Amino acid sequence: MQRILSTQLAQHVGKTVTVAGWVHRLRLLKSVAFLIVRDAEGLSQVVVKEAKMLGTLTEESVVEVSATVTRNEQAPGGVELTGPSIRVLSAVDVPLPFELHRPALSASLPTQLDHAALALRHPVRRAALKVAAAATAGFRTALSGQRFVEIQTPKIVGSSTESGADVFGIDYFGRPAYLAQSPQFYKQLMVGVFERVFEVGPVFRAEPSDTARHLAQYTSLDAEMGFVADHRDVMAALTRTLSVMMATVAARTRVTTPKVLPEIPAVSFTEALRIAGAAEGEEDLAPAHERALGEWALREHDSEFLYVTGYPMRKRPFYTHPDPASPAYSNGFDLLFRGLEIVTGGQRLHRYDDYVAALAAAGEPLEPYRGYLDGFRYGMPPHGGWAIGLERFVARLLGIANVREATAFPRDLHRVTP
Amino acid sequence: MQRILSTQLAQHVGKTVTVAGWVHRLRLLKSVAFLIVRDAEGLSQVVVKEAKMLGTLTEESVVEVSATVTRNEQAPGGVELTGPSIRVLSAVDVPLPFELHRPALSASLPTQLDHAALALRHPVRRAALKVAAAATAGFRTALSGQRFVEIQTPKIVGSSTESGADVFGIDYFGRPAYLAQSPQFYKQLMVGVFERVFEVGPVFRAEPSDTARHLAQYTSLDAEMGFVADHRDVMAALTRTLSVMMATVAARTRVTTPKVLPEIPAVSFTEALRIAGAAEGEEDLAPAHERALGEWALREHDSEFLYVTGYPMRKRPFYTHPDPASPAYSNGFDLLFRGLEIVTGGQRLHRYDDYVAALAAAGEPLEPYRGYLDGFRYGMPPHGGWAIGLERFVARLLGIANVREATAFPRDLHRVTP
Numbered sequence: 002m003q004r005i006l007s008t009q010l011a012q013h014v015g016k017t018v019t020v021a022g023w024v025h026r027l028r029l030l031k032s033v034a035f036l037i038v039r040d041a042e043g044l045s046q047v048v049v050k051e052a053k054m055l056g057t058l059t060e061e062s063v064v065e066v067s068a069t070v071t072r073n074e075q076a077p078g079g080v081e082l083t084g085p086s087i088r089v090l091s092a093v094d095v096p097l098p099f100e101l102h103r104p105a106l107s108a109s110l111p112t113q114l115d116h117a118a119l120a121l122r123h124p125v126r127r128a129a130l131k132v133a134a135a136a137t138a139g140f141r142t143a144l145s146g147q148r149f150v151e152i153q154t155p156k157i158v159g160s161s162t163e164s165g166a167d168v169f170g171i172d173y174f175g176r177p178a179y180l181a182q183s184p185q186f187y188k189q190l191m192v193g194v195f196e197r198v199f200e201v202g203p204v205f206r207a208e209p210s211d212t213a214r215h216l217a218q219y220t221s222l223d224a225e226m227g228f229v230a231d232h233r234d235v236m237a238a239l240t241r242t243l244s245v246m247m248a249t250v251a252a253r254t255r256v257t258t259p260k261v262l263p264e265i266p267a268v269s270f271t272e273a274l275r276i277a278g279a280a281e282g283e284e285d286l287a288p289a290h291e292r293a294l295g296e297w298a299l300r301e302h303d304s305e306f307l308y309v310t311g312y313p314m315r316k317r318p319f320y321t322h323p324d325p326a327s328p329a330y331s332n333g334f335d336l337l338f339r340g341l342e343i344v345t346g347g348q349r350l351h352r353y354d355d356y357v358a359a360l361a362a363a364g365e366p367l368e369p370y371r372g373y374l375d376g377f378r379y380g381m382p383p384h385g386g387w388a389i390g391l392e393r394f395v396a397r398l399l400g401i402a403n404v405r406e407a408t409a410f411p412r413d414l415h416r417v418t419p
Numbered sequence: 420m421q422r423i424l425s426t427q428l429a430q431h432v433g434k435t436v437t438v439a440g441w442v443h444r445l446r447l448l449k450s451v452a453f454l455i456v457r458d459a460e461g462l463s464q465v466v467v468k469e470a471k472m473l474g475t476l477t478e479e480s481v482v483e484v485s486a487t488v489t490r491n492e493q494a495p496g497g498v499e500l501t502g503p504s505i506r507v508l509s510a511v512d513v514p515l516p517f518e519l520h521r522p523a524l525s526a527s528l529p530t531q532l533d534h535a536a537l538a539l540r541h542p543v544r545r546a547a548l549k550v551a552a553a554a555t556a557g558f559r560t561a562l563s564g565q566r567f568v569e570i571q572t573p574k575i576v577g578s579s580t581e582s583g584a585d586v587f588g589i590d591y592f593g594r595p596a597y598l599a600q601s602p603q604f605y606k607q608l609m610v611g612v613f614e615r616v617f618e619v620g621p622v623f624r625a626e627p628s629d630t631a632r633h634l635a636q637y638t639s640l641d642a643e644m645g646f647v648a649d650h651r652d653v654m655a656a657l658t659r660t661l662s663v664m665m666a667t668v669a670a671r672t673r674v675t676t677p678k679v680l681p682e683i684p685a686v687s688f689t690e691a692l693r694i695a696g697a698a699e700g701e702e703d704l705a706p707a708h709e710r711a712l713g714e715w716a717l718r719e720h721d722s723e724f725l726y727v728t729g730y731p732m733r734k735r736p737f738y739t740h741p742d743p744a745s746p747a748y749s750n751g752f753d754l755l756f757r758g759l760e761i762v763t764g765g766q767r768l769h770r771y772d773d774y775v776a777a778l779a780a781a782g783e784p785l786e787p788y789r790g791y792l793d794g795f796r797y798g799m800p801p802h803g804g805w806a807i808g809l810e811r812f813v814a815r816l817l818g819i820a821n822v823r824e825a826t827a828f829p830r831d832l833h834r835v836t837p
Binding site for chain 1: 422439441442458459479480481508509510511513515534535536537539540545548549551552555556559563566568569570571572573574575576577578587588589590591592594596598605608609611612613614615619620621623625627635636638646769770790791793794795796797798799800801809826827828830832835836837
């Protein structure tokens with residue numbers, strides 16, 4: 002018999018159907034037992050009159066149940082399954098390290114991560130990954146609608162550029178190579194091919210700090226676009242993208258998403274320092290400053306998002322385009338979401354000579370950047386882009402304190418399994 | 420003035436517009452010069468009466484041209500730009516290693532790959548990447564429509580499993596780790612969470628062979644689904660997916676795509692040997708056999724696709740589910756496209772004890788698989804899935820001989836740049 006889903010039961014009242022899923026919970030009462038079966042869409046309640054029918058059935062075993070759909074206002078969804086026959090597809094014969102049927106997982110995070118394949122079945126953990134999937138789908142929909150072309154770029158690179166310290170080394174057929182810390186250079190080169198490109202892919206940071214915000218591998222939602230006047234064109238494209246991402250999350254999940262204003266408020270770095278009450282000479286925003294800015298944006302503009310533009314050049318990577326009117330400041334921006342930076346972006350240099358000068362000024366050798374810079378010799382338009390850290394975005398959206406709970410199998414300083 | 424695209428020119432006849440792009444070609448005639456500007460969508464022809472206006476302008480420089488749109492039946496698209504003013508956004512002042520405006524790139528493949536940022540601008544190279552983007556989008560659309568949830572899994576793993584030899588080693592915070600050769604184990608574990616999952620991501624093979632078919636990094640289109648009866652449910656889902664992939668490529672590009680029959684013909688491995696004229700005892704299909712099968716499927720079934728099912732267990736990975744009726748053969752399949760295998764899939768083992776037995780039979784230790792196998796202790800339904808190699812798929816679809824031309828920045832035994 003064709004299996005149906007828990008959410009389809011109400012359409013089959015009075016009929017015999019087959020459901021299948023995991024034993025979410027077993028409730029053995031005096032005269033009756035309830036078997037709660039969990040499938041991809043929800044729960045089904047199966048009424049079992051003869052407890053011996055359950056045999057040695059344990060939670061998380063996989064079962065197929067054929068039974069009659071019966072109305073019962075007390076049951077979840079108003080229906081339950083009666084007169085069942087039960088077939089066990091996979092029996093669980095070891096004790097579970099923790100229970101899945103409570104509203105929250107009681108196990109510590111390390112225990113959850115050790116048993117990720119089990120912990121991720123909990124509705125709260127599942128929901129975070131569904132939000133990540135929806136946000137990613139929205140990102141792609143938004144960009145495809147704005148003429149961006151999807152690309153796939155190398156994750157193994159020949160030289161460690163960007164921030165040399167936090168890079169993983171590889172043995173590449175006996176030669177040294179590295180895991181890419183971002184698709185930055187490749188997405189810029191691909192602006193020369195498609196004008197507008199995006200990539201969703203893993204990036205790798207050999208981040209030695211063990212914090213609630215850092216992962217050794219995370220998913221980066223990257224975009225880059227050519228023929229911009231300056232960073233404001235990039236911000237406008239990002240705002241449209243963010244709006245579609247939120248709409249997609251709202252449509253596909255039960256999460257209430259924040260409003261994205263058609264024009265997200267923007268303040269310059271120097272204004273931001275003043276608003277946050279920071280000292281005038283500061284060169285970056287501390288977490289407390291970002292929080293203060295988040296509160297200010299909500300209060301003054303009714304916005305949970307805020308752009309901060311014009312960060313000092315000294316604090317931005319060498320490929321950042323300076324503000325032509327004020328070259329100590331950049332055409333770079335951050336996007337704060339509820340007082341936390343979740344996107345970094347900006348206009349990039351586009352002329353070869355400017356790159357040579359910027360690397361010289363930074364005291365960096367030209368050689369490791371050769372393959373990247375050659376592309377700029379052959380004509381690149383003014384361009385810019387951004388990168389969204391998916392796990393941080395999801396964590397911020399759902400109020401998850403540790404980014405490890407916003408990904409399936411996190412990698413960090415101490416963890417490389419499962 | 421707002422820039423318009425080359426494809427929009429015909430809507431602006433008689434008006435002054437701005438286009439921007441790369442100098443695709445300069446044609447200097449006796450009394451007039453033609454400047455062909457290439458943008459993301461196509462070409463614009465600019466008529467330049469005074470040759471000196473072009474100054475030292477060179478091909479691939481980036482320009483912005485304001486001019487009047489004028490009808491001319493001889494011009495591409497029936498319109499050209501007259502009375503231009505030209506602004507150079509990025510000047511190219513080095514000789515190009517090859518010309519881009521010929522119908523085919525004349526440079527050797529290594530030269531093209533050395534200068535990938537330039538070579539990829541050629542319409543033929545661009546087209547292959549656009550087909551890859553469309554196929555990928557179709558893959559996701561098809562699977563999202565069949566209740567599959569997108570996942571992101573680790574590319575850094577703690578133990579080298581699958582095919583130990585061809586694995587890249589990493590220095591992971593001073594400990595050994597490896598680049599994932601596939602998301603196989605993770606997508607299986609995620610069946611326990613979402614029932615149906617897919618992933619589009621890079622996989623890594625330290626493949627020591629330098630062939631036209633191998634890449635050290637390629638893009639794998641992976642799917643895995645639970646609650647299947649056997650591999651035929653997986654094949655049905657793959658067929659639907661393939662059909663949407665082809666429709667998406669046809670809709671988004673100029674490529675004529677092959678028909679995907681609602682039911683792709685399938686032959687068993689033993690039948691396949693007979694059809695291909697191979698010796699009865701063979702344990703795998705040689706390339707010549709696959710080609711013969713491709714011709715047979717076209718002739719007998721008018722299909723460019725053919726499933727071969729029931730490969731011998733000895734030739735399939737340990738997690739493959741045997742055919743219950745004939746346990747020396749597997750519930751695994753390959754999909755041939757024009758006589759070449761482009762998809763491998765099948766039903767997997769789903770019970771912990773079966774995994775322990777299969778590893779013992781293969782003479783493999785249990786320990787490296789511990790993190791993976793634990794998931795199977797906690798209840799997994801019968802399941803199966805497949806992996807499509809994106810670059811091979813695109814190469815086969817477009818008749819590209821070397822898979823390196825179906826990706827932007829290939830990685831192989833000899834190449835780790837640009």
